[in-house]
Amino acid sequence: MSDFRDLDQLLQKYVDDGLPGCGCVIAKQGKILYENYFGWSDKEQGKPLTRENVFRQASLTKIAMYTTAMMLYEQGKFLMTDPIYEYFPEWRNSTKLVPGPDGRMSIVPTKGPITVKHIMNMTCGLPYDMIMGDVPVQHPVSGLMAEAMKPLREKGHYTLREQIKAMSGVPLAFEPGSRFLYGFSSELTAGLLEAVCGKPAETVIKEMLFEPLGMESSANFIFGDLSERLVKNYYLHPGRRLGEADATYALTPEQDARFVGPLGSVSGFSRVVTNCFDYTRLMQMLACGGIYNGTRIMGRKTIDLLRTNTLTETMLREDFTNDYLAGYGYGYGMRTLMDPYAGHHNGSVGAFGWTGGSGTWAEADPCEGVSIVYMHNLQPNLEEYHHLRMRAVAYGCLQ
DSSP states (O other), X not given: OOOHHHHHHHXXXXXXXXXXXXXXXXXXXXXXXXXXXXXXXXXXXXXXXXXTOBEEOGGGHHHHHHHHHHHHXXXXXXXXXXXXXGTSGGGSSOEEEEEOTTSOXXXXXXXXXXXXXXXXXXXXXXXXXXXXXTEEOSSHHHHHHHHXXXXXXXXXXXXXXXXXXXXXXXXXXXXXXXXXXXXXXXXXHHHHHHHHHTSOHHHHHIIIIIHHHTOTTOBSSBOTTHHHHBOOOEEEETTTEEESOOTTTOOOHHHHHHHSOBTTOOOSSOOOEEOHHXXXXXXXXXXXXXXXXXXXXXXXXXXXXXXXXXOOHHXXXXXXXXXXXXXXXXXXXXXXXXXXXXXXXXXXXXXXXXXXXXXXXXXXXXXXXXXXXXXXXXXXXXXXXXXXXXXXXXXXXXX
């Protein structure tokens, strides 16, 4: 059995090996079992990392967003079988790419519409529109998405609704629901929040989740002193040298603004900024059946649905498999542990959570009432090295 001294030693080693700073909070049934911070929020300025510092969450934003979506689901705001064209009319006539015998791609109508389930479990058929410099990356459809986004980028600031409308004419990578493909489903889900609530998705998340949980250091926009508390976004170069981004990892101003920006400056849907202590409130609520500090936030059975695997065996084998995701399936916006042996995971079946591309990780284990939240901001984030070791030691510390 390990203990929390082992976790201290591991996280300190991360910093000694080149990580600028990291923090971790482990809680069980409302009680914090472990909380510690290592390294710096700004190494050059000699500022140590503390509980008060906030991190860019990138895709860890999904835990907050999809939790909010499931809260709206249990209020009867939508059904998983609803076609998304009921909320975005321009999506009524979707098309998809189909390879021909000669390898050329044809564009044909889809057999059925994209439904809410497809955007909740990443099977709608659109990746992210990822661009580094002028070059689309990740998936061939990304190039078509980038082309569709050119007018909005040339215009400057654009809304999430404008982005969703622009994407409606892009052919999907496959028939909706037939494959898993991580990406633009998140923007469509954020758009769903706006459509059913009649206000920006960021406001919906704030009012339904951050405020009831007392997450005062969590937001989709920078406000108050959050800009001073935000950790520096470092890049790790060969020889463990921390510095500015090189051409491989450099972000355009627009991309950087999607992680951090004041109200009104961010185009599309902005990602969350928060800290380990605040996000532990959310993860403890999910780990403890929807209740936090004696107040029910959402239903226990809704959380059970959220963490139920939705992917077929083919999807798990071909679309959702690597050493980092081993043993997990995918529910609604989050991975869920199905096979601890396959994943070398010493937690419980049904533990669920997600990861952020900037180095954040969080998981809730309802069987134990346990939550683990870990954060750093680094590019490349080296998630497989940092997260899987931290996960093994953290679960090993539990009684």
